[in-house]
Amino acid sequence: MKMLGHLDRLEAESIHILREVAATCDHPVMLYSIGKDSSVLLHLALKAFYPTPLPFPLLHVDTTWKFREMIAFRDRKAAELGCELIVHVNQEGVDRGINPFDSGSRLHTDVMKTQGLRQALDHYKFDAAIGGARRDEEKSRAKERVFSLRSAEHRWDPKSQRPEPWKRFNTRKRAGESFRVFPLSNWTEQDVWDYIAREGIEVVPLYFAASRPVVERQGALIMRDDDRMVLAPGEVVQHRMVRFRTLGCYPLTGAIESEAATLDDIIREMRDAHVSERQGRLIDHDGAGSMEQKKQEGYF
Amino acid sequence: MNTDLLERPELRDAATQARIQPAIRPTSLLRFLTCGSVDDGKSTLIGRMLHDAGLVPTDQLESLEKDSRRYGTTGGVDYALLVDGLAAEREQGITIDVAYRYFATSKRAFIVADTPGHQQYTRNMATGAAGADLAVILVDARKGILPQTRRHSFIAGMLRVRHLVLAVNKMDLVGFDKNSFDALVAEYRRAVEPLGFASITAIPLCAREGDNLVLRSLRMPWYSGPTLLGLLETIDAGQIADTTAALRLPVQWVNRRSENFRGYAGTIAHGSIAPGDKIRVLPSGLRGTVARVVTADGDLPRGIAGQAITLTLREEIDISRGDVIVGEADRLTATRELSARILWMDEKPLDPAAEYEIRIGCNTANARISAIRHTIDIHSYAPTPSAGLEANGIGLVELKLDRPVVAAAYDEDCDLGGFILVDKHSNATAALGMVTEQETAAPAASAPALREWHGRSLIKAASWRAIGSIDTFILSWIFTGQVKTAGTIAFTEVFTKIGLYYLHERAWVILPWGKVGGSIAGEGYLAGVMRKIFKK
Secondary structure (H helix, E strand, O other), rough: OOOHHHHHHHHHHHEEEEHHHHHHHHOOOEOOOOOOHHHHHHHHHHHHHHOOOOOEEEEEEEOOOOOOOHHHHHHHHHHHOOOOOEOOOHHHHHHHHOOOOOOOOOHHHHHHHHHHHHHHHHOOOEEEEEEEOOOOOOOOHHHHOOEEEOOOOOOOOOHHOOOOOOOOEEEEEOOEEEEEEOOOOOOOOHHHHHHHHHHHOOOOHHHOEEEEEEEOOOOEEOOOOOOOOOOOOOOOOEEEEEEOOOOHHHHEEEEEEEEOHHHHHHHHHHHOOOOOOOHHHHHHHOOHHHHHHHHHOOOO | OHHHHHHHHHHHHHHHHHOOOOOOOOOOEEEEEEEOOOOHHHHHHHHHHHHHHOOOOOHHHHHHHHHHHOOOOOOOHHHHHOOOOOOHHHOOOEEEEEEEEEOOOOOEEEEEEEOOHHHHHHHHHHHHHHOOEEEEEEEEOOOOHHHHHHHHHHHHHOOOOOOOEEEEEEEEHOOOOOOHHOOOOOOOHHHOOOOOOEEEEEEEHHHHHHOOOOOOOOOOOOOOOOOHHHHHHHHHOOOOOOOOOOOEEOOOOEEEEEEEEEEEEOOOOEEEEEOOOEEEEEEOEEEEEEEEEEEEOOOOOOOEEEEEEEEOOOOOOOOOOOEEEEEOOOOOOOOEEEEEEEOOOOOOOOOOOOOOEEEOEEEEEEEEEEEEEEOOOOOOOEOOOOOOOOOOOOOEEEEEEEEEOOOOOOOOOOOHHEEEEEEEOOOOOEEEEOOOOOOHHHHHHHHHHOOOOOHHHHHHHHHHHHHHHHHHHHHHHHHHOHHHHHHHHHHHHHHHHHHHHHHHHHHHOOOOOOOOOOOOOOOOOHHHHHHHOOOO
């Protein structure tokens, strides 16, 4: 008699889901957003197909506003692991001059992330996109299936999702339809960090506290990662000990003041924290139910 | 007042301090669901329990207060808004789809499926119940047991959710009266007794104000049982893998690294496996020997149920996705005919002429529903003869598949016993199903005792008469000393007694009294069917 631990059960479930994608979808891709969840997802995928290399490429939808450290980490990781990495930029958005400062977070996210993702999926004809979203992140994500069907227009219909009992996934779809697949559905933020610590997974250094140049704007601490961020009158760049709980576009991602410089520090800090992870994501606060709306439109 | 107690922060903090940020990570996991009729307070119960256990982050509490003013249905803080996530749900104040919530105390990690109460969304309740260890069924203390209470209890029982908690909510509206509680609980226990839960615990609650969720209610001193969270933290979650059981590995994906590496990847459904073990492949029946149990962290000396592994064999055998690798001694076989309980989930009713796709284990086949043996009346749980099955209906059916698949009884092995049926035109998931024990074996063995072919009875009579007539001839010869007389008596008797024996034999065949092993003859059709449905 033997018992599998909590993390062992989560790991096995995720590996099962990843293998199901490889076995049932014709042309899958794994979305790689460079964050901690993506790092865990990539680690699990390497395990799922071991000793065979990943049977699908990685796709990063680059909004051109990611932290520079993220991009460096992405390129180094892909080279180290020998994974095929596709980087897609919505060139049309760039040409229109869309940016998070002047266009607003909503338009920027829609054009550069949501539309960018749809362009890439259509262009490469991927029929399944594997992502690292977790149900505990946000309320509308708590309702999402593991194999979540999208129409040919990439829309999500939350009111008529397919029932998903046990691990029996209905992977049938019509031409043009595709799946978003979430192997980390049942993981929590705490599980992710515990697993990173247990497996020794490398993550972007931005998660660890360091002295960084930040500007206080609308109650959030925004790191000035490059000089595209123009200071408003009265704003000053200060060097503070900060870190990030989640990573997105740097102008839209608030830092938290922290001294947590190691994994143990982060795990301890998270246990003492009383705010949720996505609080630093400005796009979630665009209006009540705003994540659901973005997801219906095709946001991951 | 209890409300005052709950609202006094120093008391609440003292009570929740230990839980708030567990110093040690819990190792066990309990999956449970909340269900019951609409408006019984399921989402409120989860929201309030998370709040009282100190597990709601500050920023979510702030948006809760804001949202309560905008959407709230209760006047004060509406804890249901912590879990109802879809805009339509917030507008209508109801739960449409199952929402998963995750929390952990120092004792245990929990995955909660908060499921909808409307009959229309029963399929989402069933999705939440599949794989759960425990169901919390809410009833409104004023309304008592409603059809939906009975329906959800039946589905939980059918899906083999082991433990059941009857949460009698809104006790404040019946004046915290012990007698109303006791009467309701007694009625409920009688109703669900045949469903075979390992345990049923009833708890009186006022979810909105937190009574008996995390803290013991001072307003119901007559209740001495556990609080809801207390029970959830301590009940047996049943996750110990039996490593002595025979292996069952549904092959999910064939890993062909190179000419030298051919592995069979899958999640061990049952039992355990070690290098050197002899295996059989179903449905082909080919035999082999395990070479390695491969994982990215190195080969395992033994793989156990629940682990996602890759197996290599010493022999080169043709194995593909959908095959099942079993221990040599396992008597599992592949079959093209299945008996199953199903819950119909599609808006489009069951079509006996249509071909559905069945997904069982890692296997896929085409299936037709060849017979609906009966459907279940949700009010009485009685099997009812029926020609059809509509959305949210439950029935016992026979399936005929276009090729053999490996299936086991759901009660023994939910990985190889649980399946879905997919509508091949709309691609909708039309039904979920659970394979019942393959009953062909028992009735087939007992059938000769029930019915006998007439020719066989006649031949039996003739063979018996031959022995009897020789006996009669010898005795008559001894008594009379005359061969001719003895021969005449014996010869005449052959014909009269063959006729008599045959009639006597047929009379006994018709009489059911004294027969053992037959399931239908002795107890009547209805009782036999009930026994099969409610087999524990």
